[in-house]
Amino acid sequence: MKTYQLNILAVCVMALSIISCKKNNGGREALEEGRVTFDLPATTDVVTTSLNIKEVTLISTEMKATLQGSTSSDVHYVTFAPDTTKIVDYRLKYGNSALLLPTKSYLFYKPIVAIPAGSNVSEAAVLNLSFQTTLRPLSTYVLPLTITSVDGKPQDPVKRRVVYYVFNTGEALYVDHTGYAPTATASSTAGSNAASRAIDANTGGTYWASATTAALPQWLNIDYGRNVTFSGLDYFFPTAVTPAVGGYTTSAKIETSTDNTNWTDRGTYAIDVNNAAKKQTLNLPAPATGRYVRFTILAATPYSNTFSIGFVAGILLRN
Numbered sequence: 663m664k665t666y667q668l669n670i671l672a673v674c675v676m677a678l679s680i681i682s683c684k685k686n687n688g689g690r691e692a693l694e695e696g697r698v699t700f701d702l703p704a705t706t707d708v709v710t711t712s713l714n715i716k717e718v719t720l721i722s723t724e725m726k727a728t729l730q731g732s733t734s735s736d737v738h739y740v741t742f743a744p745d746t747t748k749i750v751d752y753r754l755k756y757g758n759s760a761l762l763l764p765t766k767s768y769l770f771y772k773p774i775v776a777i778p779a780g781s782n783v784s785e786a787a788v789l790n791l792s793f794q795t796t797l798r799p800l801s802t803y804v805l806p807l808t809i810t811s812v813d814g815k816p817q818d819p820v821k822r823r824v825v826y827y828v829f830n831t832g833e834a835l836y837v838d839h840t841g842y843a844p845t846a847t848a849s850s851t852a853g854s855n856a857a858s859r860a861i862d863a864n865t866g867g868t869y870w871a872s873a874t875t876a877a878l879p880q881w882l883n884i885d886y887g888r889n890v891t892f893s894g895l896d897y898f899f900p901t902a903v904t905p906a907v908g909g910y911t912t913s914a915k916i917e918t919s920t921d922n923t924n925w926t927d928r929g930t931y932a933i934d935v936n937n938a939a940k941k942q943t944l945n946l947p948a949p950a951t952g953r954y955v956r957f958t959i960l961a962a963t964p965y966s967n968t969f970s971i972g973f974v975a976g977i978l979l980r981n
Contacts, residue, residue, distance in 0.1 A: 690737075695822075700726075709827050718793065724789075725789070726785070728777075737778055738812060741773055762804060769790045772786075789807075798831065803828070810822070849881045874969040880971075882977070886954070890951065900973050901940050901975070911959050915931075916929055916946070916955065919952050919954040919956070959972035
């Protein structure tokens with residue numbers, strides 16, 4: 663009798679274990695492939711967003727999954743992921759000029775989401791985008807996304823739905839000078855720090871300096887080779903010059919010209935480049951157009967407590 667009772671107990675324990683395993687691993691309602699899809703109209707396979715690439719900002723894009731048909735009494739977990747091979751299909755359907763969004767430009771902050779029990783729609787998956795300034799201006803970038811698995815079960819790569827998240831970029835932060843070689847002249851020069859050093863690629867490192875024997879104001883005149891339209895500019899001060907040495911610009915004037923003879927005053931601006939970037943953005947009251955831009959330093963702190971001097975380590979025109 664005792665042996666019989668022990669056998670009954672063993673069978674019960676085994677049954678409970680099987681039920682528990684089934685509940686934890688396989689007890690959830692099995693969903694047919696394709697029943698979970700994007701929470702978008704069936705005819706929609708493109709989601710388009712305009713992307714500002716002038717500044718580095720964190721942008722979040724959300725997407726949800728939907729359970730077609732009746733609701734489920736169980737929670738279901740859905741995994742979103744890119745399928746970069748599908749860029750080929752997008753180009754065939756919508757145009758060959760589309761670019762694949764670079765991997766460094768996005769991160770799936772929340773790729774796995776739940777469809778709660780009794781609901782048909784999941785919480786939002788979150789795709790974060792950054793490093794926008796590295797993208798090409800006026801271009802179309804595409805990131806093909808799919809639902810790769812439901813409750814850990816991989817979905818058929820051939821049959822699963824693809825939605826193309828399209829990002830159209832606007833103007834770049836700075837005016838593009840491709841095909842043109844800007845040149846510069848100055849009112850005076852200190853040693854080897856010629857005007858050309860203010861417009862080379864080493865922004866902040868190399869610089870133009872006015873002669874220590876010449877009183878302010880002193881100017882830098884940049885010829886961009888054709889008319890350019892800009893909304894403002896970034897003025898860079900030499901990174902090597904410290905506040906203790908002085909020479910910090912405190913006031914400057916911006917002018918434009920189409921012929922290098924007749925000039926239009928675009929405003930006088932207070933300058934403060936005593937910051938980590940040694941830079942200040944000057945926004946014009948309205949967009950300006952000109953082939954020539956003259957940056958005149960009107961006032962600066964004394965250099966070595968003695969000299970009056972102007973520094974320009976870089977001028978970049980903003981779109």
